[in-house]
Amino acid sequence: MSFKRVFKQFSGSTLPRFFGSDKEVDEFSQKYQYDPKEKLGEGQFAKVYKAYGKDDGLEYAVKVVDKRSLSNLDREGLKLEIQVLEEVDHPNIVKLHETFEMKGKIILVLELVKGGELFDRIVAKESYSERDAASVIQKVAAALKYCHERKIVHRDLKPENLLLVSETDDTSVKLADFGFAAFCHDELDDGCGTLVYVAPEILRGRKYRTSPDMWSLGVITYILLCGYPPFFDTDQEALSKKIIKGKYKFRQEDWQNISEDAKDFIRGLLKRDPEARMTAEDVLEHPWISNLAAVPDLPLSTMQKELREFLAKERMRKALGAVIAINRLRNTLNAFAFNDVDGDDDGDDDGEEGEEVREEDI
Structure with a gap:
């Protein structure tokens, strides 16, 4: 039974109680x-x-x-x-x-997809390479391009919502959980998502269409290559401010073996200015994605260790209920978020001169 038929009788902003039938x-x-x-x-x-x-x-x-x-x-x-x-x-x-x-x-x-969550698979594998990461991102970008062409924005792109098709294929991934998805024929301004992956424009209360998905893709790519996020803090308000400032680092010890194409790819996604940020179509045309054979295939052993620690801490945080609604955060960030924090909102790469992204006691 199609829910288009179930819901078409309803009007207004609230829905009446549902009544099912024996049929x-x-x-x-x-x-x-x-x-x-x-x-x-x-x-x-x-x-x-x-x-x-x-x-x-x-x-x-x-x-x-x-x-x-x-x-x-x-x-x-x-x-x-x-x-x-x-x-x-x-x-x-x-x-x-x-x-x-x-x-x-x-x-x-x-x-039914049987492969489990992407990050769980990565930490369980003996080795994972930059090419593996690029292959996964290529598939996620293809899904996003498809959605964005239909004026659909996911708004909760995160590792838990990237599921592997099977237990044997490490790169065939599917996008899941459209609980925060919306049609974006008109601009949106809702505050939603998971904070580590949320775009600056959402925290700033700005209007948007599909750009938040591309920021989230940049955060996921960054984590896939080094094992920890570009912006992190134990305090959620402090983390929000770091995201709004948009400054991050490619730490030498963790990124020295990562290709320049990969770093350029991330720079194109982690732009504070949504207009300067790559679209899903741009992503698929970027050399790091369009020429997978040229992407290094060396194991990212340090990344797997860092990712294992990051996942453990994130799950502990969830178990303790340390999750704050984005809208609540936005209310406390108004003065900061609406200020042009560093005098430049052109989306240029501020990254390699930013704040530390890791702390010993995350």
């Missing part, structure tokens, strides 16, 4: 089977299970959303997420196959 319950049960014991994951409002198609025998991921736990705003967000997913069909984006509305539940039948 829809029967339709789902006739087509799919899942065992509650085969749980793949769990969030605040949803649980994800492995499911099997009764007709085709294929495996799927079934996301079961508890309607009763959703606020009106959450329902609006789910509506938008489903509308976006129904618009996209790309080999590097997790596919939505069907949706069902039932009593108390909303069910999304999604493509």
Whole structure:
């Protein structure tokens, strides 16, 4: 059942309570089977299970959303997420196959990808190279180009949302979790995302379309090559200010074996000025991406160690609940964010003269 049909009757900014039908319950049960014991994951409002198609025998991921736990705003967000997913069909984006509305539940039948999160795979591997990183970024950029051409911005591009297709292929990646995605035919100004990867224009409260995704891609690329982010601080407000200033470093001991093309690629993405930042199309034409055979294939052993430590600290931070809503941060940053912090907003590379990006007690 298409959620375009489910939602088209609604108008206004809030959605009425959903009511499912026995017919829809029967339709789902006739087509799919899942065992509650085969749980793949769990969030605040949803649980994800492995499911099997009764007709085709294929495996799927079934996301079961508890309607009763959703606020009106959450329902609006789910509506938008489903509308976006129904618009996209790309080999590097997790596919939505069907949706069902039932009593108390909303069910999304999604493509099942078995390879796990990208960064988990990297730290588990014996070796990972700059060429591997470029190959992954190429696929993510292709997915972003596809979305941006359709006026869709993801707005939460981060490693957890980059999933590997299989347990044996280390570079075939799919973009997942469109919970913060939006159509950007008109400019947006919402504050959302995950702080380490959030673009300066979002923290500054500026209007935007697709540019935040490209900044996030730059942050991910930086981490893929050295194992830690370009901007970091234990204090979230201090981290926000570092992101707004946009200054970072290529530390000699960690970047001496990384190609100049890779550094140039990152400079093109980590521009404070969104207008100067590379687009997804620019990314795919950059020599670091367009000529993979020329990218160095040497192991990045130091990167894997740094990445392992970064992931452990990030997970500890999440477990302790050290996550602050972007909108709350923006409210405290107004005076700083709207000031032209360093007298230049032209997007030029400030990077190699910036603040330290690592601290011993992250």
